[in-house]
Amino acid sequence: MESRAAVDDAALGREAWSVLDANSTGAATVPAPGLYPHQWNWDSTFVAIGLARWDTRRAGTELLSLLAGQWHTGMVPHIVFQPAHEEVYFPGPAIWRSTEHRAAPHGVCTSGLTQPPLQALALWWVWRHAADRDTAAALVRRIYPMLVAQHGYLTTSRDLGGGGLAAIVHPWESGMDDSPVWDAPLEALPPVRRAYRREEPSQWQPDSHHDRYMALVLGYRDSGYDPAYLRDEHPFAVEDPMFNGIWLASCQALAELAPVAGADAGPHREAAERIRAALLDRLWADGAFRVRDLRAGRLSSIRTVGSFGPMLDAGLPADRVAELVVTLESASFMGAAGYPVPSCEIRAPQFDRSCYWRGPSWVNTNWLLRRAAAVHGLAGLVRVLGSQTLRLVRQAGFRECFDPFDGSGRGSRDFSWSAALTLDLLADTVEC
Ligand code: 2M8
Secondary structure, three states: OOOOOOOOHHHHHHHHHHHHHHOEOOOOEOOEOOOEOOEEHHHHHHHHHHHOOOOHHHHHHHHHHHHOOOOOOOOOEOEEOOHHHOOOOOOOHHHHOHHHOOOOOOOOOEOOOEOOOOHHHHHHHHHHHOOOHHHHHHHHHHHHHHHHHHHHHHHHHOOOOOOOOOEEOOHHHHOOOOOHHHHHHHHOOOOOOOOOOOOOHHHOOOOOHHHHHHHHHHHHHHOOOOHHHHHHOOOOOEEOHHHHHHHHHHHHHHHHHOOOOOOOOHHHHHHHHHHHHHHHHHOEEOOEEOOEEOOOOEEOOOOEHHHHHHHHOOOOOHHHHHHHHHHHHOOOOHHHOOOOOEOEOOOOOOOOOOOOOOOOEOHHHHHHHHHHHHHOOOHHHHHHHHHHHHHHHHHHOOOOEEOOOOOOEEOOOOOHHHHHHHHHHHHOOOOO
């Protein structure tokens, strides 16, 4: 395995800051300039979380630059494009054509999909940790209404199953693009005749998963990003426990922030309760939260790191938390991995230690699970997840993801969320 000499906390912190500075455009932080030269939704939000204890203004600027891409529907897009690099990433603005849509913002090109609604949790994290209380309060008052609109969008336009959860309409909306839980819904799509690839034409293989991703994008775009099309015709509609667990935690965060914004916390608490009830009713089966494919009417048999997302809810019943912790610590996940937390259960035939979101461990999901452990007072799990995540980046650097057995780095180097969340973990060696 590629490994570096052990780095002490101060040096690790300095390295993290230099990655964030190098990946900053001034207002936004891109995930990794070579591969991902634009602003991504949950990447930027994790950056804001990482900055929260250190630099309130910069964390606020990060969130505001992302929200500059918010649509009038309330939808916060999964990519806000940086004009200088429009052609570097496929699919770029020419595919999404956001500017032709009247609900999209002017002056900025975006994608037409969203990502997990982490922004309210991040804003609350900034509020909670800010040394500069006035700046933080002003930020909350400015951003709060935007997040109310975002949650309104999820409630009105994404409850495609009618049961109180938000459905994702593309694997990219989960943030866990290649997870094996999307294999069955993708394979049920009609064959795609045209190849849409990032590679050279000689390497195109029509009807790959990537082509199906593109067919989903084009179908939704050509409907005019129409919510009725999503409800009645779009062939991919899935309820994901991580997406909805994050939404629930963000509802609870909005309830905490409402008094700062002079608003009523009640509706956010009610929303959190509705989502909890729906998660338990619709996604819990055989001791785990599972992905529900609304088009096939089926729950996935595969458990992934996303299965633990609803643990972000402090109100999740204790017996469910206990079952989830047993699974998380078992040989299916942390028990057989050298480094937490494999993105797919190790015993699943689809597990692949080196393929994106099909096995590797990620700093962002480790941070979320550590946060989930903290809300349930699981101090031992908090410590393990924190120290093992720091061990990964100390040994392999701020890589995009890591081999869960030997900790070697995979994907991009100098990856922003790995650097930013390291700053948060370094600042929080004792607190739960
Ligand atoms: C990956 O997703 C993008 C599409 O959104 C891609 O594969 O091109 C995922 O890891 C996702 O979680 C992440 O937000 C994005 C940028 O880092 O890359």
